[in-house]
Structures are given as C-alpha cells and as structure tokens.
Amino acid sequence: MSTLPLLFSYRRCPYAIRARLALWQAGLPVQVHEVSLRDKPAELLRLSPKGTVPVLCLPDGMVLEQSLDIMRWALAQHDPDGWLQAAPLEAMLALIAQNDGPFKQLLDRYKYAERHPERTAIEWRDEAVRAHLADLEARLHHQPCLFGPSWSLADMALLPFVRQFAQVDRVWFDATPALPALRAWLQRGLDLPLFAAVMAKPTHQPAPG
Structure with missing residues (x-):
C-alpha cells in the first residue's frame, strides 16, 4: 500500500x-x-x-x-x-472568501447563463466584474501581485477562478479595457512552469x- x-x-x-x-x-x-x-x-x-x-x-x-x-x-x-507570509493571513483569507462566495456564484451564472435566465450572460459577467474583479484590477494597477511584489496564497487561490472566468468569452476578456492589469496578472500566472x-x-x- x-x-x-x-x-x-x-x-x-x-x-x-x-x-x-x-x-x-x-x-x-x-x-x-x-x-x-x-x-x-x-x-x-x-x-x-x-x-x-x-x-x-x-x-x-x-x-x-x-x-x-x-x-x-x-x-x-x-x-x-513565502506564499503564506506575503501578506497578513486574515487579509488573504478575506479576499479568498469573496472569491469563493459571491464571485463564484456570479461566475457560475455567467458560465451557465442558460440555467439562470433572469439575467443575460453579459449582465452576469458585468456584475462579476463590479462585485470582485474590479477590486482585483485596482490592486494590480500598482503592484504585480494581489498583495505586493510576489505571489501569495491569495494569488494562487484566485488564479484558477479568474482563468475560468476568462475562458467563458476569451475574445471579450482579451479585449476589454476594464481589466488590463488583471489580464496581465492572469497571463503571468498561466506562464509559470x-x-x-x-x-x-x-x-x-x-x-x-
């Protein structure tokens, strides 16, 4: 065994x-x-x-x-x-909770919009940006990672979910002027060995x- x-x-x-x-x-x-x-x-x-x-x-x-x-x-x-030491643990866990709760619900509705016809896919997408991704974008405007210059527990916990969001409509994600810093962060993560x-x-x- x-x-x-x-x-x-x-x-x-x-x-x-x-x-x-x-x-x-x-x-x-x-x-x-x-x-x-x-x-x-x-x-x-x-x-x-x-x-x-x-x-x-x-x-x-x-x-x-x-x-x-x-x-x-x-x-x-x-x-x-030092992923666990990149930022105060409570702050990282709070951001992960936002990702795993409200954002994940909106991501699922965006990805499977036909199951949630009370809004269009675009409306679910835009709400996900307002509720979560806009905050990530703001964090990344002046630093390469979510809590500073290096990868953290929070970056790696969120990366697969942002990747999933981007893949729903990759053409839109790659072109939107609303998320340039997030787009660059995601690509750096995906390029990691x-x-x-x-x-x-x-x-x-x-x-x-």
Missing part, C-alpha cells in the same frame, strides 16, 4: 487546480487519482460523502475535504517562496473503489 497522501482531483476544476498548485509548490509527492465526475469512485464517497474534489487523504488517515485546507496544510510543510506542471494531463490511473 502506498504511503503517499492520496489526492482525488479533477484536472480542470479550479478548486482542484489550486490544491495541486500548493502541493506541487511545496514539493510534496502525492498519489493523484483523476476522478470522473459522472462516475465518482466509492473510495472518494467513503472518505468524503460530499463527493466533490479535491479531497486529500493523508497516510495517518486524516482527510482534508476543502481546497483551501489542502493549500494551507501543504504550505505549512514547505513554503519555499508550476501552472503548466499541475495542468499536465495525467496518465490513465483509475481511482480506487
């Missing part, structure tokens, strides 16, 4: 992406099982009945069911570039159970 932590993941899920970013950054070897969201393995559901990814099972049996918990656990083991590493397509490895 492997003594490595077991990570249930899904390559394109922004929550799973940010968990992998922290694990890879920390240099922690893990056994990754790519999950089919249409056929969730029994072992995943046993460990975490909510059935969403990521889920990290440690060799001692401890189970981390939230992506942010996985990020903080990984960086507590090894944080070579770390990001390329965590997005590499996994070799076929069926999940247990």
